[in-house]
Amino acid sequence: MRKTILHLVLILTFSLLPASRAFAATQADVTNNEVTFNFPETATFSATITSSAEITSIVLEYGNEQLTCGEVVAKTFPEFTPSTTVNVSWTWDMRQFGAQFPGTIFWWRWRFTDQTGKETVTDKKTIMWLDNIHPWKTVSSGSIRLHWYEGNNAFSQERLTAAVNGLKNLENDAGLKTDQPIDIYIYASSTDMKDADPFAPSWSGGQANPASNLIFLDSSSTDISAEVHELTHVLVGHFTFSCIGFVPQWLNEGLAVYSEGPLNAQFQIPLDVAVQSNTLLSVRSISGAFSGEGNQANLSYAESFSIVNFLIQNYGHDKMNSLLIAFRDGKSDDEALTSVYGFNVDGLEDAWRQSLHAQPRLASAQPTALATPTFVPTIVPVSGAPLAMTPYAVPTSSLNGTPSPSSSPRISLTIALIGLCCLLLLIFGVIAVGFFIRSQNMKRGKND
Amino acid sequence: MIKRTLALCALFILVAATLTNQVSASERFQVPLNQALVLAGGESTNPRNYDPAATWPSGNEKLVFSGLVSFDPNLNLTPDLAETWDISADGKTYTFHLRANAKFHNGRAVTAQDVIYSWERAASPQLKSDTVLTYLGDIVGVKEMYAGQADHIAGIKALDDHTLQVTIDAPKPYFILKLTFPTSFIVDKDNVESGAEWYRTPNGTGPYRLIEWQSFKQITYQANSDFYLGAPSIPYVVVNLSQGYNLYDTGEVDIAGVSSVDRYADPTEPLHNQLHTGVSLCTDYTIFDTTRPPFDDVNVRKAFSMAFNRQQYIDVLYSGHALPADGLYPPALPGFNTQLKGLPYDPEQARKLLAESKYGGPQGLPPIVYTNAGIGTSVGADVSALADMWQQNLGVTITIENLEPNFYFDQIYKGIHGQLFSSNWCADYPDPENFADALFHSGAQQNTGGYSNPDLDKLLEAARVERDVTKRIGMYQQAEQILVDDAAALFTVHSLMYQLVKPYVKGYVLTPISIPIERYMWLEGK
Numbered sequence: 001m002r003k004t005i006l007h008l009v010l011i012l013t014f015s016l017l018p019a020s021r022a023f024a025a026t027q028a029d030v031t032n033n034e035v036t037f038n039f040p041e042t043a044t045f046s047a048t049i050t051s052s053a054e055i056t057s058i059v060l061e062y063g064n065e066q067l068t069c070g071e072v073v074a075k076t077f078p079e080f081t082p083s084t085t086v087n088v089s090w091t092w093d094m095r096q097f098g099a100q101f102p103g104t105i106f107w108w109r110w111r112f113t114d115q116t117g118k119e120t121v122t123d124k125k126t127i128m129w130l131d132n133i134h135p136w137k138t139v140s141s142g143s144i145r146l147h148w149y150e151g152n153n154a155f156s157q158e159r160l161t162a163a164v165n166g167l168k169n170l171e172n173d174a175g176l177k178t179d180q181p182i183d184i185y186i187y188a189s190s191t192d193m194k195d196a197d198p199f200a201p202s203w204s205g206g207q208a209n210p211a212s213n214l215i216f217l218d219s220s221s222t223d224i225s226a227e228v229h230e231l232t233h234v235l236v237g238h239f240t241f242s243c244i245g246f247v248p249q250w251l252n253e254g255l256a257v258y259s260e261g262p263l264n265a266q267f268q269i270p271l272d273v274a275v276q277s278n279t280l281l282s283v284r285s286i287s288g289a290f291s292g293e294g295n296q297a298n299l300s301y302a303e304s305f306s307i308v309n310f311l312i313q314n315y316g317h318d319k320m321n322s323l324l325i326a327f328r329d330g331k332s333d334d335e336a337l338t339s340v341y342g343f344n345v346d347g348l349e350d351a352w353r354q355s356l357h358a359q360p361r362l363a364s365a366q367p368t369a370l371a372t373p374t375f376v377p378t379i380v381p382v383s384g385a386p387l388a389m390t391p392y393a394v395p396t397s398s399l400n401g402t403p404s405p406s407s408s409p410r411i412s413l414t415i416a417l418i419g420l421c422c423l424l425l426l427i428f429g430v431i432a433v434g435f436f437i438r439s440q441n442m443k444r445g446k447n448d
Numbered sequence: 449m450i451k452r453t454l455a456l457c458a459l460f461i462l463v464a465a466t467l468t469n470q471v472s473a474s475e476r477f478q479v480p481l482n483q484a485l486v487l488a489g490g491e492s493t494n495p496r497n498y499d500p501a502a503t504w505p506s507g508n509e510k511l512v513f514s515g516l517v518s519f520d521p522n523l524n525l526t527p528d529l530a531e532t533w534d535i536s537a538d539g540k541t542y543t544f545h546l547r548a549n550a551k552f553h554n555g556r557a558v559t560a561q562d563v564i565y566s567w568e569r570a571a572s573p574q575l576k577s578d579t580v581l582t583y584l585g586d587i588v589g590v591k592e593m594y595a596g597q598a599d600h601i602a603g604i605k606a607l608d609d610h611t612l613q614v615t616i617d618a619p620k621p622y623f624i625l626k627l628t629f630p631t632s633f634i635v636d637k638d639n640v641e642s643g644a645e646w647y648r649t650p651n652g653t654g655p656y657r658l659i660e661w662q663s664f665k666q667i668t669y670q671a672n673s674d675f676y677l678g679a680p681s682i683p684y685v686v687v688n689l690s691q692g693y694n695l696y697d698t699g700e701v702d703i704a705g706v707s708s709v710d711r712y713a714d715p716t717e718p719l720h721n722q723l724h725t726g727v728s729l730c731t732d733y734t735i736f737d738t739t740r741p742p743f744d745d746v747n748v749r750k751a752f753s754m755a756f757n758r759q760q761y762i763d764v765l766y767s768g769h770a771l772p773a774d775g776l777y778p779p780a781l782p783g784f785n786t787q788l789k790g791l792p793y794d795p796e797q798a799r800k801l802l803a804e805s806k807y808g809g810p811q812g813l814p815p816i817v818y819t820n821a822g823i824g825t826s827v828g829a830d831v832s833a834l835a836d837m838w839q840q841n842l843g844v845t846i847t848i849e850n851l852e853p854n855f856y857f858d859q860i861y862k863g864i865h866g867q868l869f870s871s872n873w874c875a876d877y878p879d880p881e882n883f884a885d886a887l888f889h890s891g892a893q894q895n896t897g898g899y900s901n902p903d904l905d906k907l908l909e910a911a912r913v914e915r916d917v918t919k920r921i922g923m924y925q926q927a928e929q930i931l932v933d934d935a936a937a938l939f940t941v942h943s944l945m946y947q948l949v950k951p952y953v954k955g956y957v958l959t960p961i962s963i964p965i966e967r968y969m970w971l972e973g974k
Contacts, residue, residue: 063825069832070839072825074850077859095664096491097823097853098691106824201693243836244764246829285717287767288708292694296718330836332763362715 028052028120030110032087039131040099040196045108046089047122053114055086062092062108064100065126066211069243082115099197101207101214103147103183104129131196136185143167143181150188151219159186162224166231170259174317176235178213184227185216193218203294206230210237225260232256236324244330248287251323253301254308267302274299278359283307283349287333310352315341479668482974484684485953485966488701491664491689494854498647500630501570502577504857510964511669511685512652513633516544516563516612517624521957521968523878525625529558529634529653529676530612539619546610550676552636553650553657560606566634568593568601578861581893582886583631583876586616586623618913625877655680655967664689681955681970696948702974703953706946709769719948726945727771729778729875729960731883734818734834734938737867739898742813747805749935752868753791754798755841756834762941765829769946773939775928776883780960783880783924790932790939795841802842810843817866819859822850830940831870860896871896871937875961880924884908888927888936899936950974 033047045060060076078090088110094100106129110122130136134149139156144163148156163184171177187193193216194200200207206217208230215230233256240247257267274280281296281303290300312320319340326336334344343351349361489508496502500513510518516530527533530544550558570580571593584590588603603615616623626632639651648661655677656669669685688701696704697719706712712723736743736752743749758772774790777783803809820831827848838844849866851859860869873894876882885908886892890900904927911923931937949956955969 066825068825068827068848070835070845070848072827072848072850074822074824074852076852077855077864092823093493093664095691096493100824199691199693202698204693243832243839244760244829246764279716281711281716282714285711285714287710289694289711291711292692292697296697330760330764332760333767335763 028112028114030122033110033122033125035106035108035127037129037132039129039133040198041095042091042093043106043129044089044091046087047110048085048087049110049112050085051112051114051120052084053116053118054082054084055080055112055114056082057113058086058088059111060088060090060108061111062106064129064212065105065107066209067241068211099199100129101209101212102130102185102196102216103214104212130185134192140181143178145181145183146186147183148186148188148219155219156186159184159219159224159227163227163231166228166259167235169228170232170235174255174259175321176232176239178235178238180213180238182213182215182231182234184230185214186219187216188218189220190218201292201297203297208233208237210234210241228259229256232259239321240324240328242328242330245328247324247327248333249290250283250286250300250304250307251327252304253290254304254306255320257301257305258308258312263302263305267298267305270295270299271302271306274303275356275358280353280358282361283345283352284333287345306356307348307352310355311341311348314355479670479684479686481686483682483971484668484686485682485969485971486686486688486700486702488695488704489667489687489689490691492854494858495644495647496858497854498650499575500633500635501566501580502575503630504579508667508687509630509633510654510962511656511966512650512654512658513630513635514652514654514964515627515630515633516546517627519628519877519959519961519963521959521963521965523959523961523963525628529563533624539621540616542614542616542624543607544612544614546612547676548610550653551674552639552653553672553674554636555674556636557609558634558653559609560612561609562634562636563612564601564604564606565637567604567632569635569640570631571601577631578857578893579629579631583626583629585893586618586620586626588615588617620912621915622877622879622881625879625882629876655964656685662689666690675967677967680967682966685966702950703956704948706948709946710767712946712948722948722951724945724947724949724956724958726958727778727780727960728943728945729781729878730872730943731773731776731778731874732830732870732872732940732943733773733776734940735869735871735897736899736935736937737865737869737897738900738936740867742805742807742816743867743897745805745807746934747801748807748813749938750791751798751802751805751842752838752844753935753938754794754801756837756938756940757793758940759793761830761833761837765833766941766943770941770943773942775932775939776887776937777880777924777928778875778942781875781880781883782878783883783921783928785925785928788925788928788932791935798841799843802844813844816844816846816868817849818846819849819851819865819869821853821856821870823852824850826850828870865896869896872943877961880921880928881908881912884924884927884931885912888931897937899934901930901934901936904930904934 028049028051031048031050036044036046038044045062049055049058058078058080060078061073062076063072063074076090078088080086080088105126107124107126109124111119113119136147136149137156138145138147139160140146141160141164144160144167146156146160146163148159167177187196196216197207205222206215206226206229208215210233213234215227215234217226217230233252236247236252236255257263263271281299286300286303290297311323323336323340326339331339337348338344341348346361353359353361492498497504498509500509503509514528516528517525518528520526529546529550531547532545534543535541546558546560546563552558567584567587569575570577570584571590573594573596581591581594587601589598589601590603592598593601605613607613634653636651639649640646650658655672655675657672658667659670660666660668666689667687671680671683673679688695692700695701706723711717712719714720736749738744738749762768762770762772771779775785775788777785807813818831818835820828822828827850831848835846835848838846846868859865873883873887887894888899888904889895889908890905907923907927907930911920911927914920914923932939945958945960947958952972952974953969954972957965957968959965
């Protein structure tokens with residue numbers, strides 16, 4: 001069977017925008033050609049297409065502006081009934097496919113064919129995906145465009161200056177620079193930011209997308225260092241852009257935290273505790289997405305900083321840049337580290353742990369802890385004889401000796417309580433009747 | 449005294465009623481989560497994804513619907529709606545005896561007529577099922593009905609309410625295994641004909657009934673207390689439809705797939721002991737449309753195959769957590785051949801082959817489009833890597849076309865795709881016929897690349913009825929070598945299986961073939 005695709009898993013990045021060309025040469029007309037937002041959930045592309053001949057095919061070609069490897073065009077085929085006038089629409093549902101960053105530019109065009117075989121392509125249009133409930137204002141300087149809606153000019157100027165200085169420092173210290181504009185959106189609260197990206201982890205204070213030069217932050221839970229952090233992601237993303245290379249998460253986040261300056265207490269404390277209690281996460285384990293659990297995520301960030309700090313302090317920035325280039329060129333983690341430093345991931349972990357005076361790495365903290373795949377057929381092949389049934393003691397075999405949860409324990413409780421009440425009523429009823437008979441007898445006796 | 453007793457009883461009843469009301473509200477809007485297995489999932493806007501006769505399964509259809517037979521957790525064929533069956537001496541006639549206690553969720557008894565209705569609906573040209581010829585096409589008359597040449601399937605007959613006779617076109621030993629696939633699952637005519645959105649309130653026969661569907665939030669299933677194989681132990685199954693970051697880590701789902709394997713493989717990771725690993729029966733591959741230039745030339749297909757650095761692809765994209773696919777069959781599938789000679793990574797030879805093709809080299813190639821399932825301009829790392837390798841090693845630039853994932857297969861089966869497109873195939877049953885024949889026979893419904901090789905067809909047709917199992921497996925191995933030598937497709941990786949399972953979920957078995965596992969499981973201490 002084919003695997004059903006309900007959402008994308010391996011998302012890459014970066015691309016070029018496809019050139020758009022309109023060569024409408026028919027009696028066709030497109031009106032109401034627009035996109036309506038229900039931010040942050042949906043973007044609905046719609047149009048009314050009219051033609052002198054019946055329209056038989058409609059394709060919406062669309063995309064979002066970002067860097068990619070080569071030309072990429074997304075297509076969708078909205079349902080419609082062939083006619084000379086067609087109202088057509090298609091909805092990009094972020095709830096299915098993941099959120100887009102605020103500030104993302106969408107482009108689209110309609111390609112349709114009529115009964116005579118004549119194809120028409122509309123002009124390419126663009127629109128910005130942004131939550132318009134906020135009164136966004138913009139200030140800019142150099143490559144930075146900063147957008148905010150709450151706070152005075154001093155606030156925006158402070159944030160802008162921090163970003164501009166951050167860029168300068170990244171260029172001076174690490175040789176990372178950009179000539180492309182970078183948009184930073186500052187949300188006034190974590191609630192506002194969560195409304196813009198409901199799928200972000202709860203502990204997140206900001207996000208960066210190097211492919212589209214976009215950053216968004218929550219100013220209530222982050223200080224100006226967060227801008228430097230996210231800017232580092234953008235510049236590292238530009239520096240390491242490739243079609244096959246990946247920068248491990250510990251390196252990406254480590255560089256970002258490193259660029260903020262000394263480690264703050266939020267990260268230093270869990271790092272110290274992990275060293276003392278010998279609960280450091282292995283370097284391999286933080287090469288991919290960090291934990292969704294806040295404490296584990298904090299430790300992951302702290303360790304990432306510590307590893308990057310170790311590499312830069314001991315081997316310098318040039319070697320760090322060489323490492324980034326090795327990853328850009330499609331080397332695996334072990335290959336990249338070995339080619340630059342002469343040790344692989346395990347060697348890095350050993351040296352780093354030693355620098356922290358931490359316990360040595362667990363020998364078992366290796367991928368070998370996983371099941372070794374077998375190359376030997378393990379399933380009995382179907383023989384030439386038709387298959388007979390194989391009786392199977394269906395659920396009971398897997399349920400033996402296990403407590404089967406009651407389907408509704410509270411209903412049982414209700415029944416028991418009602419039963420108890422009835423019993424009490426019965427008892428007291430009998431007593432009451434006894435008293436009544438006795439009193440009647442006594443009355444009768446008196447009367448008698 | 450009596451007054452006081454009545455007051456006390458009234459209080460008890462009030463408390464009890466309050467508790468009962470709480471349960472009712474809880475069940476209506478949010479089931480008691482300590483009695484629910486919570487799974488991660490997604491929602492499709494394509495109704496075909498929820499129709500067993502048309503779907504490419506996601507697994508949840510085996511909660512609601514069921515068929516005549518299924519696999520148990522040991523991957524043995526086991527009776528399901530059919531309690532027993534007989535097979536004629538010539539291996540062509542199957543007589544299924546349906547369970548007398550089998551009922552739809554609304555209480556109506558399941559009859560042989562329901563099976564006939566379900567299968568004829570699947571075979572009807574109106575439904576345009578992309579799977580029916582693969583899984584029911586061996587039955588006499590299915591092809592004719594699908595082609596609009598017959599109103600009924602000639603090879604199925606109800607002998608009485610609980611007896612169904614099925615005639616197939618040849619004694620194919622694997623036929624009955626195909627009936628474990630959802631295409632043959634039983635649907636209720638009244639339910640299906642109740643409206644276009646019938647699938648939102650399905651009346652199935654499976655171990656769970658769908659009781660609530662909150663779009664993009666959750667689907668809730670309740671154990672079918674009348675299930676003919678016994679009521680499942682877990683009262684509710686909830687599929688969490690919302691997206692989120694690492695929902696398993698935050699305890700919002702009980703079972704989840706894994707994207708960052710290395711983290712969970714680390715013994716210091718708190719969730720390490722919840723990681724289940726195994727070998728899948730899947731092969732990922734890129735399909736060449738062999739009916740269109742330039743992949744109508746075997747040298748071009750070979751050149752694209754040999755320009756692919758499989759090891760780098762696995763090391764970088766999968767961090768080593770996948771197996772190289774030198775051929776079609778995944779490890780653990782009968783017929784997997786350790787001696788298979790795959791096409792090696794050899795950029796120089798690839799360029800030479802491209803130059804020797806009728807296109808004379810990269811300059812002579814027509815524009816090449818790679819179709820992929822994707823949204824917007826984001827491109828999967830796998831497709832980006834392929835594009836880069838072809839660019840670097842052959843000097844060929846391709847255009848990438850993203851089709852909406854919900855409708856990707858609809859377009860592929862309609863032939864709306866580029867000359868290259870992504871695919872993968874996981875075993876439905878443990879037999880190489882399910883790969884070589886189902887995917888590459890020239891008449892196969894799943895042969896979306898249009899590959900045609902008369903020698904291969906002949907070999908596959910002979911293997912269908914070969915009774916000597918060793919000989920039969922040998923024939924499929926021969927077929928695989930033909931496919932590799934002819935570069936019928938670019939086989940990339942065999943993925944590995946990684947699942948996280950909460951410790952209070954008991955009875956879970958990581959099977960390489962989709963089975964209705966939920967009914968074998970229970971919760972302990974959630």
